[in-house]
Amino acid sequence: MEKRYQQSYKIKNKYGLHIRPSTALSKASRSYKSNIQITYKDHTINAKSIIELLTLGVAGGEQILVTATGVDCKEAVEGIGQLIADRFGLSEEITED
Numbered sequence: 399m400e401k402r403y404q405q406s407y408k409i410k411n412k413y414g415l416h417i418r419p420s421t422a423l424s425k426a427s428r429s430y431k432s433n434i435q436i437t438y439k440d441h442t443i444n445a446k447s448i449i450e451l452l453t454l455g456v457a458g459g460e461q462i463l464v465t466a467t468g469v470d471c472k473e474a475v476e477g478i479g480q481l482i483a484d485r486f487g488l489s490e491e492i493t494e495d
Contacts (some may be wrong), residue, residue, distance in 0.1 A: 399487075400467050400468060400471075401468065401469065401471050401472075402465065402466070402467045402469070402471055402487075403465070403466055403471040403472040403475045404439065404463060404464060404465040404466070404475060405463075405475050405476070406461050406462070406463050406464075407461070407462055407464060407478075407479050407481055407482045407483075408459065408460070408461050408482075409456055409457075409458055409459065409460050409461075409462060409482060410458070410482070410483075410484060410485050411458050411485050411488060412458045413457075413458055414455075414456045414457040414458045414459075414460065415451055415452070415454060415455075415456040416452075416466065417448075417452065419485075419486035420448050420451040420452050421448055422470065422481060422486045422487065423436075423445060423451060423481060423482075423486070424445065424446055424447060424448045424451055424479055426447045426477060426481050427445040427474070427478065428446045428469075429462065430466070430470050430473065430474035430477070431468050431469050431470050432466040432467055432468030432470050432471045432474045432477070433466065433467045433468055434446060434464065434465070434466045434474050434475075435464075435465045435466075436451065436454065436462050436463070436464055436465075437462065437463040437465065438454045438455075438456050438460065438461075438462045438463075441454055445464070445478070449479055450481060464478050464479065465485075
């Protein structure tokens, strides 16, 4: 049975997952061997796909669930979590906590 790990994260970027954060998230996801999925509301998508990330319509302040299945699943989820915590490197886009 494949290893699986998941964690919820709050998107802190003011404008949510628009093109720049989606690109960063997709690129980070592709650096892992595990299959990585993002669940928002009732939709689950492949985190390695920029198009699928953009179609989720995740707004700033919303919660997403990151799930990874595979050999580096925990590292993948925690790495994506750190990217989210760092606001995808977009310091000018900060929501009120």
